[in-house]
Amino acid sequence: MLSAVALDGLPEIPAGADLASLVAAQLPPAAGALRDGDVLVIAHKAVSKAEGRTRRLSDVVPGPRARELAAPFGKDPRHVQVVLDETRELIRAERGVLICVTRHGFVCANAGVDASNVDAGETLVLLPLDPDRSARELRARVRELTGAAPAIVITDSFGRAWRHGQVDVAIGVAGLAPLEDWRGRPDSVGREMRATWIAIADEVASAADLARGKDTRQPVVLVRGLGHHVGAEDGPGAQTLVRPEAEDLFR
Amino acid sequence: MLSAVALDGLPEIPAGADLASLVAAQLPPAAGALRDGDVLVIAHKAVSKAEGRTRRLSDVVPGPRARELAAPFGKDPRHVQVVLDETRELIRAERGVLICVTRHGFVCANAGVDASNVDAGETLVLLPLDPDRSARELRARVRELTGAAPAIVITDSFGRAWRHGQVDVAIGVAGLAPLEDWRGRPDSVGREMRATWIAIADEVASAADLARGKDTRQPVVLVRGLGHHVGAEDGPGAQTLVRPEAEDLFR
Numbered sequence: 001m002l003s004a005v006a007l008d009g010l011p012e013i014p015a016g017a018d019l020a021s022l023v024a025a026q027l028p029p030a031a032g033a034l035r036d037g038d039v040l041v042i043a044h045k046a047v048s049k050a051e052g053r054t055r056r057l058s059d060v061v062p063g064p065r066a067r068e069l070a071a072p073f074g075k076d077p078r079h080v081q082v083v084l085d086e087t088r089e090l091i092r093a094e095r096g097v098l099i100c101v102t103r104h105g106f107v108c109a110n111a112g113v114d115a116s117n118v119d120a121g122e123t124l125v126l127l128p129l130d131p132d133r134s135a136r137e138l139r140a141r142v143r144e145l146t147g148a149a150p151a152i153v154i155t156d157s158f159g160r161a162w163r164h165g166q167v168d169v170a171i172g173v174a175g176l177a178p179l180e181d182w183r184g185r186p187d188s189v190g191r192e193m194r195a196t197w198i199a200i201a202d203e204v205a206s207a208a209d210l211a212r213g214k215d216t217r218q219p220v221v222l223v224r225g226l227g228h229h230v231g232a233e234d235g236p237g238a239q240t241l242v243r244p245e246a247e248d249l250f251r
Numbered sequence: 252m253l254s255a256v257a258l259d260g261l262p263e264i265p266a267g268a269d270l271a272s273l274v275a276a277q278l279p280p281a282a283g284a285l286r287d288g289d290v291l292v293i294a295h296k297a298v299s300k301a302e303g304r305t306r307r308l309s310d311v312v313p314g315p316r317a318r319e320l321a322a323p324f325g326k327d328p329r330h331v332q333v334v335l336d337e338t339r340e341l342i343r344a345e346r347g348v349l350i351c352v353t354r355h356g357f358v359c360a361n362a363g364v365d366a367s368n369v370d371a372g373e374t375l376v377l378l379p380l381d382p383d384r385s386a387r388e389l390r391a392r393v394r395e396l397t398g399a400a401p402a403i404v405i406t407d408s409f410g411r412a413w414r415h416g417q418v419d420v421a422i423g424v425a426g427l428a429p430l431e432d433w434r435g436r437p438d439s440v441g442r443e444m445r446a447t448w449i450a451i452a453d454e455v456a457s458a459a460d461l462a463r464g465k466d467t468r469q470p471v472v473l474v475r476g477l478g479h480h481v482g483a484e485d486g487p488g489a490q491t492l493v494r495p496e497a498e499d500l501f502r
Binding site: 107 | 252253254256343345348357358408411412413414416417419429430448450451453454455458461462476491492494499502
């Protein structure tokens with residue numbers, strides 16, 4: 001059985017916070033101790049804030065490209081400048097939507113730049129510089145604090161090309177196999193299965209999001225029942241979920 | 252708490268089978284009776300087989316377009332013909348990959364046509380003709396059999412434009428709100444939230460897939476803890492998850 005339960009009561013997270021320690025302190029009593037096969041799923045905003053990956057709009061001077069993209073849609077050109085600063089390649093800029101390739105290779109709206117929910121948009125929250133490294137560091141610190149080494153999945157909400165709505169996906173992973181490859185393995189009746197290559201880490205991100213209340217501060221979700229996907233090694237991380245440009249039919 | 256548990260032991264499903272009855276008979280004893288807030292997530296292959304939405308390759312005569320698309324990649328032109336028969340619009344045909352808009356408007360590889368896992372590819376399994384109707388009918392039949400009206404989500408595994416691997420998504424829905432709209436609602440500190448429009452039904456599909464063994468016959472997963480998304484009305488269905496062509500930046 002798979003289970004997912006959101007942790008309550010994480011405080012506002014200042015830059016430099018020991019996030020792993022805050023998380024460890026908020027484990028639900030009913031859950032008992034953390035175990036090696038557990039997965040802690042963490043919304044990236046908490047990680048980015050702890051890492052100081054934020055920018056104050058008042059410190060931003062927009063360039064000509066940002067002003068040009070912002071003007072027709074009444075956007076704040078400083079906000080657009082921050083998005084461009086996080087963007088390796090802008091693949092669509094239509095109808096006020098900026099679809100960006102981030103420094104990590106993720107394709108998403110606004111390069112993952114969000115308004116903070118603390119100060120009414122005066123501070124923007126960026127994606128972590130290296131979310132896989134963030135996940136590995138959090139995992140090591142959780143192990144240090146608790147003795148257990150749950151996998152860590154750092155998430156963001158991404159839109160999709162052909163479907164309405166957003167789903168949570170993995171942007172940083174340590175200790176969980178991000179992809180499970182069943183291509184070519186025989187199926188239950190001994191014949192070849194259809195091509196099946198499952199983005200486990202993205203499915204975990206989505207499952208965790210369902211356990212979370214959007215209007216309460218619940219960035220962390222404890223997922224159980226996935227021990228068969230969790231290993232001692234940190235593994236290749238969410239970077240392995242990025243489809244390289246050369247294989248991309250939709251850029 | 253969210254939980255997801257796969258049902259064991261569904262038999263091979265012949266055309267005309269009473270799928271709801273097979274499902275109701277296989278509920279895990281530990282789960283107790285079905286409740287109105289439950290969600291039954293069903294892999295589409297089971298639904299398609301029960302509805303007779305299959306084609307035997309030996310009955311298919313490939314046309315010139317199918318032969319032309321199949322030849323460079325050593326594919327069976329009859330299989331490609333079946334894909335084309337299910338395709339409203341072919342948006343990419345590169346490197347042997349056919350990215351199709353299905354009759355329902357879903358964008359996916361091979362129009363959702365799979366080889367059966369029964370007879371080594373001699374029979375192809377199509378998507379249900381109207382998966383939302385299939386979901387509504389299954390829900391009504393489950394209610395008739397058990398007195399409870401769990402939501403029904405019918406799923407398939409879709410690839411994504413910019414990410415490796417497949418995730419399960421919803422192609423038919425009854426009784427679950429497919430999208431949750433938080434855009435413009437105040438957040439936990441009373442200020443405007445960032446645009447958040449969550450594809451709940453797709454996240455449910457992905458969560459359920461994690462509870463399923465790929466090499467065993469487990470098309471059905473019972474998901475609990477989502478009662479706040481389940482209603483007495485069947486609702487708009489998965490069709491509401493389809494982004495219309497006019498809003499699509501990547502076709």
